[in-house]
Amino acid sequence: MHRSGLIELEVVMAVMRQGSFRAAARELGMSATAVSNAIAGLESRLDVRLFHRTTRSVALTEAGQRFVARVGPALQEIRHATEEIHSVADEPSGTLRINVPQAVGQLFLDDLLVRFLARYPLMRLEIASEARMIDIVAEGYDAGIRLAESIPQDMIAVPLTPDIHMRVVATPEWFAAHGTPQTPEDLYQHQGICMRMSHGGIYRWELSHHGQHYAIAVPARLATTDLFTSIAAVRAGLGVGFLPGFYIEDDLRSGRLVSVLDAWTQPFKGLCLYYPGHRHIPLGLQAFIAFIREAV
Template sequence: MTRPSFNDLQAFVTVATRRSFRRAADDLSTAPSTLSHAMRALEERLGVRLLNRTTRSVAPTQAGFELLDRLQPVLTGLDEALEAVQVFRGTISGIVRINAPRLAATLLVRDILPTMAERFPDVVVDLVVEGKLIDIVAAGFDAGVRLLDSIPKDMIAVPFAGEVSFICVASPAYLERFGEPATPDELKQHRCIGHRVPSGKLYRWEFERAGRTMTLDLHGSVILDDEELMVDAAISGLGIVYVASPAAEAALQGGRLRRILAPWAPASEKIAIYYPGHRAVPPPLRAFLDVVKARRSE
């Protein structure tokens, strides 16, 4: 049997993990048809079917899963070995893939990426904006960004960007017309802009004061799934919104929004970068974390 090439084995792992020739082809910068032919040639060379194909999906066979389980740690170890020698080049290069919700991505673009571009110009930061909490390892990311309390316990977390509070805000025009609620209960008589989270559920508004907590299901005639749009809707006078403080910061400073129910704000939360602790940290990710830590200490 002729030993398969490294490229063929890497291609198989990509197809088997992505479960799609199209997505795998995008990752490998090749055509889906070329990748499909390569996988058939690999199966013929090994004398065993590795992938079950339909018109809509592709999935490993039992033999494919066995090969995948054995190849993944080998390829990971090879990548780590190649990355380890980068420090002897005098410069750090490569790609660091980060998964983050929109608000955190905005903070990264504003506070972290300019320093990354200056200090590590050969590192490419591939930032993917995604609202739902995912398995960053299975999805092929080096790190993710989430609220600290929502990060899985088996991950290493590095807080950044200070703390985030969830606040209620509305436009001055809205409050002049409809009045300002004095307690969370009075929100039930107001136009509240709902927030649909990635799971499809509506976000529940949480309040806290003097040890008393309160959670309310609130929404009016408008429901949105993006905090920037929610802030824009509030500025337009459509109602009251409950958002993370950085999302409304500029509008509050400019007087386009006013904060309400401040004494009822819940405890603030931290945003953190997180990454798996069971593997060596590749140099591009280490460089990214160094910038995050330096920014935090400023």
Template sequence: MHGTELAELATFLAVARFKSFKQAAVERGVAASAVSHTIRSLEERVGIRLFHRTTRSVSLTEAGQRFLTELSPAFGQIERALDSLNSFRGTPFGTVRINIPNSIAPFVLRNVMGPLLKQNPGLHLDLVATDRLVDIVEDGFDAGIRFGERLLQDMIAVHIKPTLRFSVVGSPDYFNGREIPLKPADLREHSCIRYRFPSGAIYNWQFEKDGEEIDVEVGGPITLDDQELMVEAALQGCGLAYVWDNRVMQHLVSGTLIRCLDDWCAPDNGLFLYYPSRRYLSAGLRAVIDMLKA
């Protein structure tokens, strides 16, 4: 089999996985027109239509679905064969593609990326940070990072660092003439900066103390979908923000933000890297896991 044919098959797998020429092009690092040309070339060579195409969607034909079922295990075997060469090298090589929530990515990866790549010069990290809920299998990731309560049952989960916690913060200007809340119920008397998930759902603020767990549906004049903007809004006195502690530490030290309800803000229940139980654990992913655990 020629290299061109292998490239065609890899492109077919990418389009079949994403149901999108554009997303397949991003993963392959080429133009969408190049992906379209490659698929057309493959279909002409085999003499069978593999995809239904409309202006809005891409889907597999019956022949395409059969081809995908047969081809996927073969490419999995190729991946394992290539990865087996790592046993003859000092460090692993290859690409590891990981999904991580955008809101926590800087804290999880800050002290990891540099040392990981320095120790493994043949490794390529493809990191996608988004707060959108992602199906790592469907979207072609090797692994994802999430909090424990959101993991699916058919995943292998590895506990990683750091331990993260939320803080409720407001500016001195906001607290001027206002009572500082002492318990979660007091938030009903305050303007709060709400967070909206990419799904459109509004995040309730969660508290815990002495075994008591409370969810508070807060109200306020502004709703945002980015924690950096939430911190900026809090600095400008727009209201109280419920954000990751690490994100506001320098403002707490300088006094530009004031923490409240600290005794109700318990550490989170754990951060995990997870991957499908049926997935082969490559040397590259193992190196990533070891660094995140340390």
């Protein structure tokens, strides 16, 4: 490999993460021209195109995807090895990269991260928030946070939250004006505040009771990918929502929102931190795992 090869590999990973040469340049503290030249030089030596380029976007080619899948984990191991050499008396240091779902930070993660960094002043954190499920190893993350049911079987999971109980909720005024649903079918007579999934479809509300199962496509008055927009819309009386109970506990206690069809909403496993178990675990991730086990 050319002597600048490691820099070029870091550039490839940054462009892949950011989807833009300019954004990758900001992440790496380089000029956009230097990033473009690094990619062009690597592609020339490999004699293969790694990225599709348009005026609006940059995306990996099929060959680029295969390249990143092999290079990403190796580059991550090199980074961890370098950081651990410089660790002082086994004090965790370096950068920990974590991929999380949207809206998780505002729920509970922000406070945990602040306390973790206060305890370990040599650590740095990079948190990427997005809706899509990714291969955290291939894309260069140390760990991820997702619902337990979504975590690949070859990963180790550390519970972060209790079981999640979804609630069918609206304001008292909404139910007074439109009727209180007594069965799942009654929801078709209401207007929903619905979540749009990362694949583009609208999430169907999953309800079950005594062996009966429903996946309700409530007519959507509002569809959004942002959970907090959904919560705000339900609070504003714009329709019925299907929301995680722990986000709206205060609303339910105060009567600001009313929960219906509770017998039909079954709890499921909550959020977990997950990481690959077959690889060396860097000191920083070991410290974060121990901190999570202590804190939750």
